[in-house]
Amino acid sequence: MSEELNELIRVRREKLEAFRQAGMDPFPYKFDKTACAFDLLEKYGDLKEGEESAETVAVAGRVMTKRGHGKASFAHIQDESGKIQIYGKQDILGENAYKLYQKLDMGDIIGVEGKVFKTKTNEVTVKVEKFTLLCKSLHPLPEKWHGLQDKELRYRERYVDLIVNPDVKEVFKKRSQIVSMIRRFLEDRGFIEVETPILNVMQGGAAATPFESYHDALDMPLFMRIAPELYLKRLIVGGFEKVFELGRVFRNEGISYKHNPEYTILEIYQAYTDLYGVMKLTEEMVAAAVKAVHGKLKITFKGEEIDFTTPWQRIPLVEALKKFGGVDIAGKSEDEIRKTAKSKGIEGYEEIGIGKVINVLYDKLVEGHLRQPTFIVDYPIETSPLAKKNRDNPRLVERFEMIVAGMEIANAFSELNDPIDQRERFEKQAELKAAGDQEAESMDEDFLRALEYGLPPTGGVGFGVDRLVMLLTDQPSIRDVLFFPHMRPIKPLE
């Protein structure tokens, strides 16, 4: 690489040497800051022109702009809190130090000490009495007013995106606030946060294809978890009554604006309640998060108004199919439903159970139409092997999916706690698996044993945290709420 250094990088390396020659370490060990940009702007906003702070401040940050004027020059430095202008001149620094000061590049990280004053144009500015190079930057930053636009580069080199596009940092700060707010919400209600295994011996807890890995010492395959569900229910068996886990799950599926192969799930389990208990909890928690971020319950997402005022509408799956898909399957036979599916252009599901056909109908015809927060309820039993039968109709289960802006945000059940029923469901899944369904649940004998000891009536709900953050920060793609979304390597791996 060293032979191919382009001019910009070569020049920066030469400057690095120049700093060394002058006795200034280009990569020193520490700097004692006394202030940050934002605080100084606040504190000295009322300073009069010509007035100067009594104190000498020490700030540090990255050089973002430079405006040289011969024997004096302005620059802005940026720290985590924002930007502040600095003003260095030869009279104060002396000829030698000022020469070095002029050599600073955009992107260099420096520490600056001096009094604070206000310029003619009324800008709070640090008058540099001493500056220290804290880190020489060897790679040029993107251009100062277009910034970094190329989406691919923004995702691949997120560190640059964060330096030059301040809005990006705001999105991730909000993400952090949302997660922290959720923790507080749940802890305030007596839930405890737990951690369960990510490396699993078998797949379970959701319908998804797992990533497979291998444990050398044990000489056995291991799967990256697709959901923590079955472990969390074991904890309820063990006597915890309110638990949640906030963590990463991994699904070996396609990538889209709402899918990343690894994403953050929030699963909550509460003993002695049912689907309707967690439905209420879901409404309260999401509404609280929306309010915390926006101060109100009506927000804009991709130019569309979304109103989180509770209660949200509840629509049985069959009704939703009729209303949004123009498909009436009430009282229809399997053959009739399959025919209907075919007439809607849904093919290739002849071998698959009727429940799945209905699910596909729903995904194709309904989900995209659900814009306002909606609970879809009463799912067919075949596709929900971990949910309790509907108390009024044994062909359905007690389950909801919460949909906003056409995206599934949450999925919840009255948890199935009858071990005999659960065994039968697993057996049906095993048949599907044998028939080639990679997403079918595995027979989990240990989980069944746990249920035999006794799982109290329990309501459980899982959230797609990334999608919730998308909604609350008005970001169009899941990639925009992940620091490092999955990208293909530029060169194919050997």
Next chain:
RNA sequence: GACCGGCUAGCUCAGGUGGUAGAGCAUCUGCCUUUUAAGCAGAGGGUCCUGGGUUCGAGUCCCAGGCCGGUCACCA
């Protein structure tokens, strides 16, 4: 996986019908002690994504491939 679009200097982008590759910012040199897209004068900087093909000649046309984005498909 299918279709559409993009890929040109460090960054943001221009480059009819094929004829030695351009601008702004950034960089370098000189001038400049309150500027903020600082200014003025000059200079350097390119695997035009990759590989083939057509052609006297390809950034441009054709074929294949790569990566990204979008739409669809897949996907609780």
